[in-house]
Structure formats: C-alpha cells, structure tokens
Amino acid sequence: MARVFMKGTEAIAEAAVRAGCRFFAGYPITPQNEVPEYMSRRLPEVGGVFVQGESEVASVNMVYGAASAGTRAMTSSSSPGISLKSEGISYCAAARIPMVYANFARGGPGVGSIQPAQMDYLQATKASGNGGFRMPVLAPATVQEAVDLTVLAFDWADRDRTPVLLLADGVIGTMMEPVQLPEAKTDEEVAAIKESKKSWACIGHPLDYAHRAWIQPGNWSTLVMQQVNEEAAAMYKSWQKEAKVEEYKTEDAEIILTAYGICGRIAKSAVNLLRAEGIKAGLVRPITVFPFPYAAYDRIDYSKVKAILDVEMSIPALFVEDVDAAVKGRAPIETCLCSGGNIMSREAVIKAAKKVVEG
Amino acid sequence: MNKIYTRTKTIQEDKVSGFCPGCMHSTVMKLIGEALEELNVVDKASCVLGIGCCGLQMDYMAYDNTTAPHGRACAVATGIKRTNPDSLVFTYQGDGDFASIGLAESMSAANRGENITVIFINNGIYGMTGGQLAPTTLIGMKASTAPKGRIAEEHGYPMHMCEILNQLTAPYYLERTSCNNPANVAKTKNAIKKAFQNQLDGKGFSMVEIVTGCPTNWGMDPLKSLEFIEEKMLPEFPLGVIRDRSKEA
Numbered sequence: 011m012a013r014v015f016m017k018g019t020e021a022i023a024e025a026a027v028r029a030g031c032r033f034f035a036g037y038p039i040t041p042q043n044e045v046p047e048y049m050s051r052r053l054p055e056v057g058g059v060f061v062q063g064e065s066e067v068a069s070v071n072m073v074y075g076a077a078s079a080g081t082r083a084m085t086s087s088s089s090p091g092i093s094l095k096s097e098g099i100s101y102c103a104a105a106r107i108p109m110v111y112a113n114f115a116r117g118g119p120g121v122g123s124i125q126p127a128q129m130d131y132l133q134a135t136k137a138s139g140n141g142g143f144r145m146p147v148l149a150p151a152t153v154q155e156a157v158d159l160t161v162l163a164f165d166w167a168d169r170d171r172t173p174v175l176l177l178a179d180g181v182i183g184t185m186m187e188p189v190q191l192p193e194a195k196t197d198e199e200v201a202a203i204k205e206s207k208k209s210w211a212c213i214g215h216p217l218d219y220a221h222r223a224w225i226q227p228g229n230w231s232t233l234v235m236q237q238v239n240e241e242a243a244a245m246y247k248s249w250q251k252e253a254k255v256e257e258y259k260t261e262d263a264e265i266i267l268t269a270y271g272i273c274g275r276i277a278k279s280a281v282n283l284l285r286a287e288g289i290k291a292g293l294v295r296p297i298t299v300f301p302f303p304y305a306a307y308d309r310i311d312y313s314k315v316k317a318i319l320d321v322e323m324s325i326p327a328l329f330v331e332d333v334d335a336a337v338k339g340r341a342p343i344e345t346c347l348c349s350g351g352n353i354m355s356r357e358a359v360i361k362a363a364k365k366v367v368e369g
Numbered sequence: 370m371n372k373i374y375t376r377t378k379t380i381q382e383d384k385v386s387g388f389c390p391g392c393m394h395s396t397v398m399k400l401i402g403e404a405l406e407e408l409n410v411v412d413k414a415s416c417v418l419g420i421g422c423c424g425l426q427m428d429y430m431a432y433d434n435t436t437a438p439h440g441r442a443c444a445v446a447t448g449i450k451r452t453n454p455d456s457l458v459f460t461y462q463g464d465g466d467f468a469s470i471g472l473a474e475s476m477s478a479a480n481r482g483e484n485i486t487v488i489f490i491n492n493g494i495y496g497m498t499g500g501q502l503a504p505t506t507l508i509g510m511k512a513s514t515a516p517k518g519r520i521a522e523e524h525g526y527p528m529h530m531c532e533i534l535n536q537l538t539a540p541y542y543l544e545r546t547s548c549n550n551p552a553n554v555a556k557t558k559n560a561i562k563k564a565f566q567n568q569l570d571g572k573g574f575s576m577v578e579i580v581t582g583c584p585t586n587w588g589m590d591p592l593k594s595l596e597f598i599e600e601k602m603l604p605e606f607p608l609g610v611i612r613d614r615s616k617e618a
Contacts, residue, residue, distance in 0.1 A: 075417070
C-alpha cells in the first residue's frame with residue numbers, strides 16, 4: 011500500500027475506520043478536533059455512524075452503547091475531556107465492553123494549556139476511572155506507530171473485551187508524517203466481527219433467560235462482584251507478557267535514557283547525537299505503558315550504567331514512578347523535564363545526559 | 370375454561386421481586402413486558418436501565434439489558450439504536466437519573482429525535498439512596514436533604530419534564546400517566562405500547578412519564594401513597610398526552 015502524508019489525528023481516525031470502527035462519538039476539545047471532524051465525513055462513507063455528543067460524558071456513553079451492541083466503536087479527547095470520560099471508561103471496563111479511546115494529551119492540571127504534554131500518565135496507567143481496573147495503554151512515538159497501534163487497540167479490545175487507551179499527545183496528533191495505512195477491512199469482515207459478538211450483544215435475543223444479553227457494570231451480589239474482580243485481575247496479570255518496548259543501543263550504554271511517546275522519539279534522536287560525540291547512550295522506550303515492560307529494565311547491564319535519565323513532558327515527573335519500580339535501585343535515576351505545553355528539546359536532553367555522564 | 374390472563378414471560382418465573390410494598394416499579398415492569406409480548410418484539414428488546422431502584426429489575430427481566438452510568442441512559446441508548454436500528458431500544462429511568470444528573474443526555478437525545486423510547490418514572494424522590502430531594506419533589510414535601518420540605522426560594526420548583534421536552538421540535542410523542550388506579554394502569558400500558566410502536570415505525574423520540582409513589586421514602590403506607598398521588602402529585606403533574614405528532618396534520 012502506498013505511503014500517504016497525514017496528520018496524526020486524521021491518520022489515527024483513518025486507521026480506526028480501516029480496522030473496522032463503525033461508530034464514533036466525540037466532543038470538541040483542542041488539540042484533537044480533527045478526529046471527530048474526520049470521522050463525521052468518513053464514517054458515513056463506509057456505513058458507519060458519527061455522533062457529536064453533547065459532552066464527553068455523553069460521547070463515551072454512546073460508545074458504551076454502540077460497543078455493548080457489538081460494533082467496533084471509538085471516542086477521543088484531550089486531557090480535561092479524558093477526565094470526563096473516566097466514568098464511562100470505568101463502566102466499560104466493569105461490563106467488559108471492548109472499545110478504544112485516544113487521549114491527545116495537553117498541559118495540566120485543570121484546563122491547563124492546549125499545547126502538548128505528558129501529564130496524564132498516572133491517570134492513564136493507574137486509575138482511568140473508579141474501581142481499580144486496568145487496561146492496555148499504548149503510547150505511540152510516531153504517526154506510523156500511532157496507526158499501527160490503533161489497529162492493535164481494536165484487536166486487543168475485542169480479544170479481551172476491554173477498553174484500550176491510545177495515549178498520544180498534542181505532538182503526535184498535530185504533526186504530519188508519511189504513513190503506510192493498513193488494509194481496510196471489507197464490509198464482510200466488519201460484519202463478521204459484529205456477528206461474532208452477537209451472543210452477548212445487547213440487541214435483543216429470543217426470550218430465554220439463559221440466552222439473554224446481560225451487560226452489567228456491577229452486580230447486586232458481593233460474592234459475584236469479587237469473582238468478577240478476580241477474573242479481571244487474572245487478565246491484567248496475563249497481559250504482562252504482551253508488554254511492548256523499544257530497546258535502542260542499550261548493550262554497552264553508560265547512560266540509559268528512558269521515555270515514552272513523543273519524548274521517546276526525541277530521546278532516541280539525542281542518543282544518536284550523543285553517540286556521535288562518543289558518549290555511549292542507550293534508550294528504553296515503553297510502547298505499552300500498561301502493561302509496563304519491566305523486563306527491559308532487567309536486561310540493562312547496570313555494571314556499565316552511570317545513571318538512568320527519565321525524559322518526560324511533565325512536572326512533576328510521573329512516568330519516573332514506573333521507571334523507579336523497574337530499575338529497583340540498581341542505578342540512580344535523574345530527570346529531564348518540561349511541562350506547561352512546552353515541547354521537550356533535544357538539546358535539553360543532550361545537556362542533561364552529558365551532565366550525568368561527565369558529572 | 371379459557372385462560373384470559375397470564376403472567377408475562379418477560380419476568381423470570383423463579384425470581385421474587387425485591388421492590389418495596391406499594392412500589393410501582395413492579396407494575397410498570399409488568400406493563401412493559403406485556404407490551405413487548407403483545408407487539409411480538411421481545412426478541413428485539415434492548416433495555417437500558419438507569420441507576421437506583423430502576424436497576425433492581427435487572428435480575429428479574431428475561432430480555433436483553435444493560436445499565437448506564439447515572440443519568441447516561443439516553444446516550445447509551447443512542448449508541449445501541451444508531452448501530453442496531455432493528456432493535457427496540459428503551460431506557461428505564463427515575464427522576465434523579467433522567468431529570469437531574471442526566472438532564473443534558475435526556476434533553477439532547479430528545480432534541481436529536483433519537484428513535485428510542487424513554488420510560489420515565491417520576492415519584493418525586495430519590496428511592497434507593499434514601500429519600501433525598503429530587504428535581505420533581507413537590508413544594509413543601511419533605512426529603513432527607515430537605516428536612517423542612519422543598520422551599521421554592523432555596524430549591525426551586527418541581528420540574529415538568531414532559532412540558533420541558535415539549536419545547537423541543539423533534540420529540541414525537543410525550544405522555545404523562547400514572548399507576549395509582551386500575552384505569553390509569555391500563556392507560557399507562559397503552560401509552561407504553563404506543564411509544565414502542567412509534568419506535569418500530571421509525572417515528573423518533575417517545576417518552577412516557579409515569580407518576581408513581583414511593584411509600585418507603587414518602588413515609589406512608591401503600592394505600593396512603595395512592596391518595597397522595599391523587600391529591601398532591603397529579604395536580605402538579607397533570608396526566609395526558611402532551612405531544613402526539615401522529616395527531617398533527
């Protein structure tokens with residue numbers, strides 16, 4: 011398939027459509043407005059449905075409805091709007107509804123800034139709503155990776171009947187890059203996916219208690235509820251083996267940069283420039299931030315490493331908490347941070363790395 | 370001997386209702402079931418339950434159902450219906466759910482003319498949480514969060530959802546009924562059937578607001594609560610068809 015030049019938001023939307031997404035509901039918020047705009051003209055072309063919800067709260071619940079009735083469905087937003095969606099996400103997780111949502115993160119807290127940031131890390135990976143649920147959180151570093159992860163998100167959501175979060179940021183969403191789009195699912199393939207969910211979809215079944223669709227985000231029985239929690243916990247644990255990570259020039263590294271999303275890409279570029287100057291730098295870039303790729307940090311040769319440099323667009327540092335849990339004290343952890351909507355500069359990363367190495 | 374009346378099969382036979390004595394959720398649940406059977410659409414039914422006592426019936430109903438977050442039933446129903454137009458999608462919501470926390474979702478779904486049906490239970494109080502002030506609580510009526518009763522200057526006035534939605538252009542059918550006597554129960558069933566039929570005919574948004582009682586939280590016995598409905602609730606919430614587009618030229 012030919013490469014096309016696309017903006018991140020629109021590339022993700024197109025990838026979703028090609029992955030079989032046939033319902034999208036969303037509400038305007040910067041910097042992700044191109045997603046609902048794109049979907050509003052694209053989905054009708056493939057027999058899908060777009061609804062502009064009256065709020066993020068309504069939009070995510072429309073997705074809850076469409077997905078509980080068997081359709082591949084998606085919503086997107088940016089940080090403050092993601093908070094509003096957390097109610098619906100928790101319900102989807104509880105009721106085991108497969109759905110995908112994307113966060114084009116911006117500065118926070120509060121209304122914060124409309125420019126890119128990575129300040130929703132803990133919300134995305136630890137508590138995206140009430141009730142202690144987890145879900146796969148995929149963090150692309152390029153528009154191409156965003157496209158690929160969008161397809162993975164829908165497959166993962168359906169396989170395990172779980173929400174999946176695409177944790178992007180304002181940079182990934184607004185930059186244009188050449189991308190190779192996936193093959194579009196045919197109408198027959200999309201119909202087959204929906205058909206495969208018919209047994210549990212809340213669309214009407216012959217009158218028979220044993221066969222009714224019963225999609226419930228809770229239970230009146232505390233014993234049943236605990237069982238539901240235990241089954242979910244086992245599933246979350248099973249995801250650990252599916253953690254995805256990019257490890258770049260780590261074998262002989264004296265300094266390991268670690269970052270996710272757009273900062274991972276900036277850090278990778280810094281690694282190349284540091285290497286050109288004779289500094290043995292490496293990178294560990296989690297692609298799934300949940301499940302977190304702890305094993306990649308175990309593979310680091312700590313006898314050679316002076317420090318781990320955590321690079322993130324968040325003050326205070328948030329991603330560093332998972333890094334700390336992964337490094338387990340085997341090396342000191344330094345940080346290179348910016349926030350408020352300021353984009354991490356490669357020069358700042360290089361400077362911070364040199365300071366660590368050269369002391 | 371001919372059998373002329375039988376229990377609806379849409380309620381599981383082996384289940385005992387957990388509704389309080391005098392509660393009309395069980396009455397309305399029966400009417401919905403009978404309406405679905407008489408229209409022969411049980412196998413198309415997709416019910417979106419609200420939060421609160423509404424949700425108790427999830428264990429009794431024999432047809433497809435889900436539960437929306439508090440107030441979001443019309444949004445969830447929108448998602449189901451838009452992607453499955455052949456399903457009969459209806460919400461079942463109380464006054465706190467539909468008229469307070471879900472006001473935006475309710476108004477917006479009605480304004481879009483979503484081809485769904487809303488069964489709205491108005492008993493003027495929050496039931497499951499223990500009798501707090503509702504958007505439909507009458508002036509002077511005591512609530513656990515309004516110990517001196519509803520005071521207009523402090524709490525505003527009861528909200529009339531049929532009349533509010535009647536300000537919108539899109540809704541097709543709005544009727545207010547009650548279940549306080551056999552005649553009104555029969556009218557309620559007819560209204561539910563009509564609201565379902567409207568959806569089957571693709572007419573758009575229909576709502577039946579049903580004025581009911583809550584003896585437990587009203588602090589009355591069931592018979593007294595029937596009198597309260599007649600004497601206090603119905604003058605505030607007059608019964609009748611508020612909007613029926615099929616009657617318009």
